[in-house]
Amino acid sequence: METIENKVAEPPSEESILVEAARSGDIGAFESLVRRYDRSVFRIAQHITQNREDAEDVVQDAFLKAYQNLGQFQGQSKFYTWLVRIAVNEALMRLRRRRPERTVSIDEDIKTDEDSMPREIADWSPNPEQLYTQAELKDLLGKTIQGLPPSFRTVFVLRDVEGLSTEETASALELSVPAVKSRLLRARLQLRERLNKYFKRRDGDTRP
């Protein structure tokens, strides 16, 4: 029978072993962390900046900053969540540089309920993504998400594309959980509304 005494501390995860080794100066261990998360950081960076060169710079700068500041990483959150926070800050900084005339902030909130109220209610074709070639689909999805405010698309990409939990997203963005949920709902509804014109069922589409 299991007793409290029989319980042993959880073994350190592979990630925490790599973080500890990197903190001691093992660049090979840090490179393993880079390999583990670079694709994700690149996607996040490009979703926020909407610019490939900026995204490339964000990946480099975020990992370098993480390496330089590993001593400050307390291990209370996952390394990945901590890294995402650094990358989001770097990406927003680049977006501000590129658009100095506009306020770009993760705290940015658009306060109307109407902006997300569905205006067009239409059934979509079955498997709507198959209506387009892979290249066309990527193009239209990129253009569509580009139209969202940066604070909305950042929450959407962390939560729905990268699969962070609501709590992890809140931690990475230093937002409250209700603020994440509110932005996520509006981001999802606005994207849905904008995708209607590409995916709605056409006349003569007889598939079930």
Add this chain to the structure above:
Amino acid sequence: MKCSDFLKELTDYLDNTMDAHTKAELEEHLQWCHNCYVVCNTTKSTIEIYRDSKLYELPDELRSRIHSAIVTKCRCHKSSLESVGSPNELPAKKTSEQEPSR
């Protein structure tokens, strides 16, 4: 339940992060409200399409280039800590941004 009440709960419903009672109320609403049924389904599809889209994949060539740059910069940082007074070893680019995040 009104449609506006359904919409407020849509995110928790799609994420399945709600209590059984509220979930049952929402599903009862979906039984008779075609508009909310369509919005719910198409929002779910929106999430799935973005999740599966492979938008902004990192090409292998670019990935290798980024890795080399990161490792070089980390080595420079490490040596600059090990050998005091060798600022030339730091990469010239972006040294002003190397302050800790927040």
